[in-house]
Amino acid sequence: MADLDTRTPFEMTYNPVVKKYLERYLKFGAKRLSRMMAHGQYYFPMFEEHLDKYNMPLEIKYLAVIESALNPKARSYVGATGLWQFMYSTGKMYDLTVNSYVDDRNDPLKSTEAACQYMLKMYDVFEDWNLVLAAYNSGPGNVRKAIRKSGGKRSYWEIRPFLPRETSAYVPLFIAATYAMEYGHLYGVGPSEVPAYYIDTDTVRITQQIHFKQMEDELGIDPATMEFLNPQYRYKIVPFVTNKDYFIT
Structure with a gap:
């Protein structure tokens, strides 16, 4: 984890919470992790091109792992959908068409562009990528509230006790997913075979x-x-x- 921490602007903390989620990926979810590694061979170059365009950390590509397991048609119980799990209202804010025939929230290219724009907007507000992740999950209002309740602290780990329960697990889950996707091969987990049409x-x-x-x-x-x-x-x-x-x- 220390090596990963030196290569990213995210604060890659290793603690018992992160360890729990890391074990979930490497020990109990190896088959699912292998499938996501395979899909990543198709999606990650696309994500990286957009992230590089906006000078954003390339590790953000792993956010789609915890949001949708790299399933472009994933849909949450509250109606968020796509690789980046946009709600209808948020998608409309970023010009994603949603009608009877087309749902751009499921479009890998358009939804990735929208996700980049949304996170850049959050970074302008919080100037910390871990807080951007928290805002992506629960909304900027909940992050601001947690900052106030913490006495003005600006670190994710310091405001974590004041965040909604799901968001308190979100950044640890992101850290675990990033490590698992980057270093899963050290634990015998690699991508399943990817059909050629995923790439060409x-x-x-x-x-x-x-x-x-x-x-x-x-x-x-x-x-x-x-x-x-x-x-x-x-x-x-x-x-x-x-x-x-x-x-x-």
Whole structure:
């Protein structure tokens, strides 16, 4: 953990709380961790490109591990969805289209852009990446409240007792996920096999309404592959709207 701490602006503290979550990944969740490592081979280069564009810590890519287990169609019990688990209202604030056919919260590229913009906004407020994570989980209001209750402390670990229960576990979980994804190989955990189509992809603009099944019939592309790579299309249909561009990967 000390080596990881020297390579990131996050405060990578190792304590009994972090140890508990780390064991959950490495001892009891190795199969799930292996699957996320495999999906990371497709998603992480995409995340890193956006994070680098905004000069943000590249380790933020692991936030999607704890948010969605790198499942672009993951949906929480409160209605948050996508790799970065945007609620409807937050998604609309960052120009993510949500309608009967399209949910951009499930679009890997657009939701990653929105997540970067949101976290940058939080960093402008708190100037601490651990507090940005806490704000991402529970909202900036709860972080400000915890800072006030702590007597003005600005460290996550100092305000942690005053945060909501879920958020008090959030940063330890992030630290554990980051370590597990970076060093899981030292514990015999590696990525499961990734089909080639996860890696060798391109993006094209669609100029007419089309169903994924048509692509199978005309181009021989498996609809399941199309659905995995384009999870934002709710009914496997790419709509056509005048003066609106839609793309598929």
